[in-house]
Amino acid sequence: MAPKSVYVWHVLSCSASAEQDLTATARAWLQNSGEERIELKVSTFQKQTTVLGHCHRHDGCGLAFRFMFLKQENLQLLGLVQEGERFFIVECNKKDRKHDGQSKLEVEQSILKRKYSHLPTALAKKQMVTDKVPEAHIPTTRALDGSRHRYLKKRSKFCVDLVEMLKDFLNNPPEPVSVFESMNAAVSEDEVRFAFFEASNMQAATEYMAGSERIILISDCTYQTNHQRLVLGSLGLAVLHRDDHGKVRCRFWPVMFSVSEAEDESAYDLLCKAFIDKTGVNPGKVSNIFLDGHAGAFAAMQRQFPGACIHRDLQHVKKNIKDNAGKLQDTNLRTYITDVVEFSAKLSQPSEFHTVWKDTLGRLRNEWHEECGSKDRLV
16 A cells, blocks of 8 residues: 655756647656656646656555646746746655565566667567566567567658658648648658648638637547548637528537647647637637547647636547446446437536436436435445
8 A cells, every 4th residue: 555645846947948748848857767667647736737657667656746837926936037948846755765566577578678679679688688687577579579660660650752742731832721830840750740721711710709709619630540640630619500401500610720640739739829829819718618538638728728618529428428338237328328418518508507417417316226225325
């Protein structure tokens, strides 16, 4: 059982010109500190994006970290001047803490196969013996072969023809496309990240937002739609539209687009910055944002639109219900909950939404009590 956490703060600096990705900053710090196997995940603490790290290299290990960028007001309180650099906090749950318990064999093998993946399999095994790696920790030949293959594939992630085609698109975009110029944009064999838009569509969206009291945004990315696995992302408006039958429907109006190697925080950050720069919108005017729930998207949107309420879109809520339906013994319950979710999502008044769910949860609790005979367990 891990001991009670007692966090110790360390204030460090990093380059202000570096990629503003807290996860990458945390990973770089951990690698420099010799912590090769700390699992990271994005979280929030007091409405600020944080990255949490926990050790999974040793059985029962309680080693934990928390990373946060320092806000401007905190810099002033600490007497730090932010010129050419920015500061971040590393919190460890115990000063100079060492790992608890015994090393996990499968984790040590996983670390070693990645560490020596730059070498052919035979040479990797020979080097491990030279480095006095315990025999039980040396990965199998098949595991080393797979790690070597992934290493070589990563080294040349994108073919030359694709890179040249994308560079030609950036230098000579077809009409009526315009490319957003940014220092964070990149096209090479190792990384792809850039944003683009259509000028007249951008102008129309800008005029629409200028006449709106509040702005609702939607963002989403494609998934595995091409052989190169490039991701097409879009950020736009949620607008009301009357169809041919006279019904008013909510529609997505794409405004800014991006192409990136992955659906990560860096890609969404570029998408947001491009949208704000080209539309001139006041970020404080954005009231709501609908996403697919991706952690990178949440972190980027929260940073660029700090006053907006961020929601997960209906399609992904229904997908989550379906994915977790296997945990329910009652197969009809999944359909019932999905119907209520879809119905309540289309209600226009918050009071109606709360009434529907209050009634639904009340009936589910009563049915659960009748079946289980216990009032301590709730749905």
